[in-house]
Amino acid sequence: MHRFYGLSGCARLAPRTRGNHELMNSGTEHVVEISDLHFSYAALPVFKGLSLAVPRGKVVAILGSSGCGKSTLLKLIGGQLRPARGTIRVHGKNVPQLNADALYALRREMGMMFQTSGLFSDLSVYENIAFPIREHYELPEELVRRLVLMKLHAVGLRGARDLMPGDLSGGMSRRIALARAIAADPMLTMYDEPFAGLDPITLNVIAELIRKLNDALGTTSIVVTYDVSESLKVVDYVYVISDGVVVGQGTPEQVAGSDDPYLRQFMHALPDGPVRFHFPGRSLEEDLSLAQPAPSAR
Secondary structure, three states, rough: OOOOEOOOEEEEOOOOOHHHHHHHHOOOOOEEEEEEEEEEOOEEEEEEEEEEEOOOEEEEEOOOOOOOOHHHHHHHHHOOOOOOOOEEEEEEEEEHHHHHHHHHHHHHHHEEEOOOOOOOOOOHHHHHHHHHHHHOOOOOOOHHHHHHHHHHHHHHOOHHOOOOHHHHHHHHHHHHHHHHOOOOOEEEEEOOOOOOOOOHHHHHHHHHHHHHHHHOOOEEEEEEEEEHHHHHHHOOEEEEEEEEEEEEEEHHHHHHHOOOOHHHHHHOOOOOOOOOOOOOOHHHHHEEEEOOOOOOOO
């Protein structure tokens, strides 16, 4: 049986299965543990021994410049990609070693807010939120309705339930995507660039929602972003990745106050430092087949 109750204005689904119950009461300190992770896209290395851990019940930011592998890391945690080497444990389970059924069961405990929102374009806002609830639970429609309306209320868009995704603004789409990510009360919620392209007011609303919903639902959150200033306001712990490894970690205050050259440049958006602008490759002269000037005769 399911139980339905309110928690700080949010409706929740009680655990149904034995596996779910075991995950909630596993007692492990970390929800996600990654050790010596190696991964490449063909000949392009992305991770070169990355290790990190996400504490239970916390909001953790993973920061890094564009193209450093932040979104790839979420795909590895969710089992969409497999590493060349290393372990990825979620709720104590080594994700790369799970078979299809076990991976599906684990994914039921994960919520995902995609970088582009990822709403089903042919379904209404209401049906988008109802989809994961119906997919994972056998509930009467009246209870589904209450859950959907409570999730939409939590993100301030209960009145938009009959709209289609094409009718929404960018900020509204992000909030609907957030509501869908938490629709089935996951133990782990992952946010892929949740602040990208938002106006300052909507950006602040989304950031506060991530913090408040994490605490109200008792979940654990991973926020992948390059928006330093906004993420530092709402997270408990920060990892900064570069060149395939973790180059800095700590509380927001510790990372922001670091004297490390890379961290100082990245955290404070300084123009000069070790962060490269050009993707590695041949020199411009080589690509344009420009002849080198002959040395002058003496």
